[in-house]
Structures are given as structure tokens and as C-alpha cells.
Amino acid sequence: MRRRTTGGGPARFTFAVLIIAVPLLLALLGPLFAGEPGPRAASFTIGGGHWAGTDFVGRDVWRQVLLGGRPVVLAALTATALAYAVALPLGLISALTRRGWLEELLMRPLDVLLAVPSLLVILLVSAVLTPGAGGLALLVALVNVPDAARTVRAAAAEAAASPAVEALRMQGETWWRMAVGYAGRSALRTLAADAGVRLTGVLYLVATAAFLGVGAEPDAADWAVMVDRNRTGMFIQPWAVALPALLIMALTMGCNLLFDAALTRRDPRPRPDRPPRPGPGPDHPPTDGTAPGPRRSEKSSP
Numbered sequence: 422m423r424r425r426t427t428g429g430g431p432a433r434f435t436f437a438v439l440i441i442a443v444p445l446l447l448a449l450l451g452p453l454f455a456g457e458p459g460p461r462a463a464s465f466t467i468g469g470g471h472w473a474g475t476d477f478v479g480r481d482v483w484r485q486v487l488l489g490g491r492p493v494v495l496a497a498l499t500a501t502a503l504a505y506a507v508a509l510p511l512g513l514i515s516a517l518t519r520r521g522w523l524e525e526l527l528m529r530p531l532d533v534l535l536a537v538p539s540l541l542v543i544l545l546v547s548a549v550l551t552p553g554a555g556g557l558a559l560l561v562a563l564v565n566v567p568d569a570a571r572t573v574r575a576a577a578a579e580a581a582a583s584p585a586v587e588a589l590r591m592q593g594e595t596w597w598r599m600a601v602g603y604a605g606r607s608a609l610r611t612l613a614a615d616a617g618v619r620l621t622g623v624l625y626l627v628a629t630a631a632f633l634g635v636g637a638e639p640d641a642a643d644w645a646v647m648v649d650r651n652r653t654g655m656f657i658q659p660w661a662v663a664l665p666a667l668l669i670m671a672l673t674m675g676c677n678l679l680f681d682a683a684l685t686r687r688d689p690r691p692r693p694d695r696p697p698r699p700g701p702g703p704d705h706p707p708t709d710g711t712a713p714g715p716r717r718s719e720k721s722s723p
Contacts, residue, residue, distance in 0.1 A: 433678065437675055437678035437679040437681075437682045438675075440671050440675035440678060441678075444668040445494065447490050448490030448491050448672075449491065449494070451487030451488060451489075451490055451491070452488055455484050455488050456484065458481075459481060462475050464476070464479050465477065465661065466479075466658065467658060467660070471483070473486070476651050476661045477653065477661070478640065482658075482660055482661045483664075485642050485647055486647075486668070489642040489643045490644055492554055492641070492642075493624070493627055493643060493644050493669070494672070495558075496557055496558045496627045497561075497620060497624045501616065501620050501623050503559065503562035504561075504569050504619070507566045507569075508565075508569035509573055511573070512569075512571070512573025512574040512576075514600075515528055515570070515574045516573070516578045516580075516581045516600075516604060517577070517604060527570075531570055535567035540629060542560070543560045546560055547636075552635065552636050554637070556636060557630055557631070557635060560630075560636075561626050561627055561630070565619060565623060568619075572611070572612070573608070573612065576607075576608030576611040577600075577604040577607070577608045580604040581604050585603060613680065614680060614684055617677055617680025618677065621673045624669070624672060624673050625673060627645070628669055631643050632646070632648060633649075644666075645665070647661065648665050648666050
């Protein structure tokens with residue numbers, strides 16, 4: 422039986438790494454090469470020592486790009502990690518518990534929060550409080566907990582109902598061994614795929630919140646803030662908007678491609694256009710060029 426590789430193989434993985442490497446390197450190492458701020462020039466101009474032009478207050482766009490990626494990336498990674506830190510125990514407990522009231526107690530409040538749009542929750546909280554970068558990461562993590570917990574529960578529920586878990590219970594194994602050692606490992610591929618999609622959504626939510634002025638100062642060095650504040654001069658000096666917007670797009674698209682490529686594995690199913698090749702047998706002659714021998718009867722003649 423022939424096997425085929427799905428998802429593009431190493432070429433797709435390499436392509437994803439190349440896409441995501443540029444924004445990640447700029448975000449993590451950019452502040453080390455930003456240097457001291459120079460004198461400000463006229464707003465939305467190109468040239469005069471500013472190869473990417475100036476922004477709405479005359480600052481060098483390239484220097485702002487070098488400084489503006491770290492807040493977006495760190496906030497997105499922190500929010501995703503915090504969301505799973507809460508969602509994993511909630512989902513695993515709900516999947517493995519035999520007490521229906523405990524599952525209802527854990528999941529029904531999350532359903533209420535899930536019914537409210539994520540961005541609306543962030544805007545409502547920011548109208549009362551003034552969250553900084555850390556507060557924005559906490560808010561984004563909070564609105565992602567319900568969906569992540571339901572995904573964890575759904576992924577672990579099938580493994581939790583399997584005979585293997587019942588056998589572990591009869592052997593007196595600990596809850597940690599059953600939940601993490603078996604159910605969690607069985608759902609690992611599903612959770613890894615969900616993490617890639619969720620990180621993309623978190624990046625979008627963090628960038629949108631910063632675009633609306635939540636968690637960032639109006640003139641902060643932030644890719645999303647740069648898109649918002651410089652859009653008035655987009656047709657005069659497009660690099661002030663295009664550079665940060667392209668980097669955010671590359672980061673989100675690269676995350677999805679990277680997780681998809683990392684989860685690629687060999688598909689054990691045969692290709693639909695190629696039926697399994699029959700082997701030598703009583704109805705199929707051998708393929709080595711030799712003539713088929715006489716068939717033996719099951720009973721020898723007397």
C-alpha cells in the first residue's frame with residue numbers, strides 16, 4: 422500500500438519559517454539596533470536620511486518599526502500562554518469527571534462569557550480601567566479562555582471515555598496520570614493545531630486593541646499604533662502604514678503555516694486514484710516473470 426505525505430512536507434515548513442522569521446527577528450532583536458532617536462523632520466516625508474520616511478510627528482519610520490514589534494509579539498505570546506494555563510485544567514477536569522454538577526459548574530459560566538464578543542469585553546473593561554501592556558495581555562487571555570477550555574474538553578473527552586482510562590482508574594492511578602499522561606497526550610495534536618489558530622487570533626485581537634488605543638499610548642512605538650496614527654498620510658508616505666501592516670500580516674500568516682507544517686504527518690490512507698497493488702496469490706500471478714505453479718488442493722488424492 423502506498424503512502425503519501427500531506428501538507429507539503431519540508432518545503433512548506435521552510436516556507437513558513439522564512440515568512441515568520443522576518444517579523445520575529447525584527448520584534449525580538451530590533452530594539453538592540455534601533456539606536457538613539459535623531460532629530461525630527463517634517464511629517465510624512467521621504468528622504469533626508471530616512472529611507473523609510475517619517476511618521477505623523479516626524480520620527481524615523483524604520484526606527485519605529487524596530488521598536489514596535491516587541492510589544493505586539495510579547496503580548497500575544499503571553500496572552501496565549503495564560504489562556505491555556507487556565508483552559509487546560511478546566512477542560513481536562515470537565516472531560517474526566519464523573520460528577521455532572523462539577524462539569525456544569527466549570528463550563529456554564531464560560532458559555533456566558535463566550536456569548537459576548539471578545540473585542541466588546543476588552544473595550545468595556547478599558548472604559549472603566551486603563552490597562553497597560555500587561556493588562557491588555559490579561560484581557561485577551563480572559564476572552565480566549567472559554568473557547569480554549571471547550572476545545573480542550575472536546576479533544577480529551579473521547580480519550581477519557583476509552584477503556585484505557587477505565588483500566589487506569591481500576592489500577593488506582595492518580596488523576597494526573599489519567600488526565601495529563603493519557604487524555605492530554607491523546608489530544609496533543611488537536612491542541613497543537615488549535616494553538617496555532619489561537620495565536621493568530623490573539624495577534625489579531627492584540628493588534629486591533631492597540632489600533633483602538635487600548636493598552637498602548639497614542640504615540641507608542643507599536644506596529645498596530647503605527648498603522649492607526651499614520652493612516653491619514655497613507656497616500657503621501659505609504660511606508661509608515663505599509664511596513665507595520667505587512668509585518669503583522671506576515672506574523673499571523675507565518676504562525677498558521679508553521680503550525681500546519683509542524684503537524685504534517687504521513688497519511689496512512691491509500692490514494693483514491695491508486696488502488697492497492699495486489700500481491701501474488703491464487704488469483705494474481707507473481708510479478709517476477711515466473712510462471713504460476715499448479716494450485717494445491719486442500720486434500721491429497723488417495
